[in-house]
Amino acid sequence: MLENSQLGIMQERTSILEVVNLQVNRSNSVVIEDANFTVHRGDYVGMVGPNGGGKTTLILALLHILPKTKGTIRLFGQDIESFSNWEKVAYVPQHAINFDPHFPLSVRELVALGRVNRSNLGRTLKREDWASVDEVLEFMGISDAAERRIGQLSGGQKQRVFVAKALVRNPEIILLDEPIVGVDAETQEKFYKKLSDLNVERGITILLVTHDLTAVFCRMSKVMCINRLVNVSEINADLKPEEVLRKAYGEHFHFVFHEHKCRRVFEDE
């Protein structure tokens, strides 16, 4: 008989995403080579690596937007080629916030688009859909801006609106591709805090592409280094960040960590 705590651990370690011998080519050149890793339920994974290293390519392949060249991707235990339960997967693209600022959408309307999927094709959104929209707006702290036009929002608000749009479908895993480019440090910090809340309070598995190494090593459970090859490490007291990062970035890089910021992050919370 397994103890309850052991059962808990087993549930926690349920794999959501399994990648085996994955190769992805773009324009006939290899961008991701022989990637092997597993993401478990509740993981908070920081995806780092130099520009052009293949982070976005890997995300697009995991979402089945780009075709894989070789290997296997399994989402929720199902091969990606036959996977159809995309409601469980949410994605915030790299340039989500760079939309046409004159596009006539209110924040509430944009977030509601997150509820539009194959299952309600041709039907109007129901009262419970709008209730979910309002609940997510509340959780992300943007209820006050619900009726504002999306083009009138600040950079930080836009990020939260797009995460709200991804969240409103109640996903089990969310992939974010550099959603915090071009905003100030304080807004970034608040954004990371919100993602941590999502991960801890709602048990949502998060994969986040970022260049903020301090945030990765202070807040996340795993670091995925991507530079053609993919290397995943658990973040714990024994992990030496520099060693891990050198594999992705090479020997000539100098990494700066702000450990005092790490302390501050947790003290603030």
Added chain:
Amino acid sequence: MNINAGGFSKMNELMDIFRLFGFQFFQNALLGGTIAALTCAWVGLFLILRKEAMIGDGIAHTAFGGIALGLFLGVNPILTALLVAVLAVLGISYMRRKGLAQSDSAIAVMLAVGFSAGLIIISLAGGFNVELFSFLFGSILTIDQTDLIIVSILGISTILVLGIFYKELLSITFDEEGARLMGIPVRWLSLAFNLLVAFTIVLSIKVIGVILVVALLVLPGLSALQLNLSFKGTTLAAVCFGVVSMTTGILLSAIYNVATSGVIVFTAAAIFIFTATYRKLE
């Protein structure tokens, strides 16, 4: 009809305007015009946001070939224009999908081929006639019962499909890749939308003419966009502006005996200038 001629008193003029509503041709014009304006404004707003406004102009000019064919064969020209417009939409979609041409080049190719087909047919028929001119520049006051039935069927089916797939089309327009990821059948809905564009243009040809139909598609939506409203608000404003431009244009042209399509476009342009000024002053 020149109501103004002969120095009527103001009261008589007003009575004459009211009397106009009693005529079948005027009722047909108002009803057909309202359906066309409503459909054009709604479809046009999506076209503006998809940055494809010129597809409207391209398909309208291509449909000219269909009109010439209809007149040549003695078939209702709206039906042959519909056939050619649908073929043009399918042709543009095919060229884009197969990478043969970008959107604007594909539209240019179709426009040129359709229009020149029209010219060849006209020359075979022995030159332009009055009816052909009415399709080029619109002839809303000559809409008969058959035209009205065709306009109503096309208009109501377009409005129904837009109403049913409103949220999916908005999702595709805002973020096509995201919509695809949500399982929305982007390719089929985009094709369906382009067919609705063909329907809308063909139903508007008799109302405003091949050359000016793009104005009815673009101006109401563009005016509504100046008001910084939500999507729902912008759609309602665009439809209102379209219908107001149409009815005002028909009335003014009847009173002052000038080209209806020209007055409709001028009214729509005046609304645009008004809303753009309002935005600047805000």
